[in-house]
Amino acid sequence: MRLIYLSVLAAALAFASTVQAASVVVPDLYTASTYTEGRGDSARAAGLRQTFAKVLVKATGSDAVLTAPQTELLLERAPDLVTIYRFDPLPAPQTSEPDAEGSTSQAPPSEVYRFTAEFEPRTVQLLLRDAGLSPWPARRPLTLLWLTLDRGDIISGEQRDEVQAFVDEAERLGLPLVFPSMDLTDQQAIQPADIQGFFPEQILQASRRYDPATVLVGRLERDGSLWTARWAMLERDASAVRWQNSDPALAVLLTQGAQALGSQLLARYGIGTDQAGASQAIELAVSGLRTLSDYGRVLNFLNDLPPVSTVTLRRARADAVVYQLHTTASREQLRQSIALGRVLMPADEPAAENLLGPVAPMAYRLNR
Structure with a gap:
């Protein structure tokens, strides 16, 4: 598409x-296509490896993932991560080859297929994070x-x-x-x-x-x-x-x-930052949480932010919660990433004074 x-x-x-x-x-970030000759086991293995490499590039937004030392191990996991694949036959071009007497004849066409594979997004994201790489939502x-x-x-x-x-x-x-x-x-x-x-x-x-x-x-x-x-x-x-x-x-x-x-x-957006680099803890105060669903929505959103490695709950009072995010991104990069999701909006007023730590948290409210 x-x-x-x-x-x-x-x-x-x-x-x-x-x-x-x-x-x-x-759409279709975890789906990719390539071409194979035939549809046997070797064609399937080659197709899975090639399409998974394309998916890794789309998932991270960069070719750099292909040169990371961890990527070879990820590519070997392609058969375990695929959820569906298919071979679509394509018309093969006719080629003319000279015979022993120098005249030309039609060579038998090779079987060419468009191979399409879809991989399980959540598992791929987790594996990328475990490998120290940053998937992009x-x-x-x-x-x-x-x-x-x-x-x-x-x-x-x-x-x-x-x-x-x-x-x-x-x-x-x-x-x-x-x-x-x-x-x-x-x-x-x-x-x-x-x-x-x-x-x-x-x-x-x-x-x-x-x-x-x-x-x-x-x-x-x-x-x-x-x-x-x-x-x-x-x-x-x-x-x-x-x-x-x-x-x-x-x-x-x-x-x-x-x-x-x-x-x-x-x-x-602080994506692709060296995950082995220096990490800092940034506090985020979120207001407007009323239900367990609200808490789960915010926690899932924060955990999925590309530059964030871990999220912990620091303290809470009434409908305001302070989370601690460990990240290699700067506060501005984190702010840019949060803005993309539209789950959280900048708070109109700062969080309550008794929620503030030594460094004021970034203040947000849940977008409804």
């Missing part, structure tokens, strides 16, 4: 809350792309094929994207010159209707045989993280752009 959300989603997001960054649940930040190609028009959702390499790489990494619809509203709000000149206030103003978590601006230009891309990941305060790269091949440039976006997002 293409992780491209076009004008229909954009219109819906226009009415979304702007209190917290927009996020979407990425299915709810992920939505990135809005403002791109111009060779000083042309802004790329809309209907023109995404022009930057398909970026789309494909983002999908491989499990990064949800949205392109502007470039309808009349967009055309009145922003022009290609705003992208090429990089006017952050104008770009952010035009982005509000989409309520993205991240705004990525890209200006791709060709000079002779060389393409150059200038990228900027905009923050809501109009500050930006910038980088650029050049390559003769536009597809390579676009692929690198999607990879850099993924790296920036992982850093922003």
Whole structure:
């Protein structure tokens, strides 16, 4: 499934809350496909290994998982973790081969199958954590792309094929994207010159209707045989993280752009931080808990935060609870990760004074 959300989603997001960054649940994170010759035991074993490697990349949002020393042991577990798989036959191309007399004849077609496998999400997540790796929850930040190609028009959702390499790489990494619809509203709000000149206030103003978590601006230009891309990941305060790269091949440039976006997002949310690194304890005060279901919902949410290794209950009074989170992420990275889930909202008022420890907890309330 293409992780491209076009004008229909954009219109819906226009009415979304702007209190917290927009996020979407990425489908099929633990499903992947590859191709095999035949459907015997060896083809099945190879297919499971290849699809599980793809799932690990999507689950963590990074290729780095494939080079981790623990990954080989994880790949060996693929047959134990698969929940369903199938072989779908594909038409094999006919090839001509010369015979002994030099004439050509049709070689017998090989049996080519599309192999699809689905793996058990919770078990994979637990194994990744046990291996010191950080799985990324299915709810992920939505990135809005403002791109111009060779000083042309802004790329809309209907023109995404022009930057398909970026789309494909983002999908491989499990990064949800949205392109502007470039309808009349967009055309009145922003022009290609705003992208090429990089006017952050104008770009952010035009982005509000989409309520993205991240705004990525890209200006791709060709000079002779060389393409150059200038990228900027905009923050809501109009500050930006910038980088650029050049390559003769536009597809390579676009692929690198999607990879850099993924790296920036992982850093922003503290995902992929070295789990063996220095850990700190951060307290989180949550108010608005009324039922056992509320307590369970919050505890499960906190345990699933990628940069969090353990969660313990510190103290409680009335409907407010203080949790202690052990994490290698900073408070700001943790705040960004919490905002994505939309389970907790920043508290309007700080927690009661008698709940505060030596360092004031981060104050939140349950979102109902």
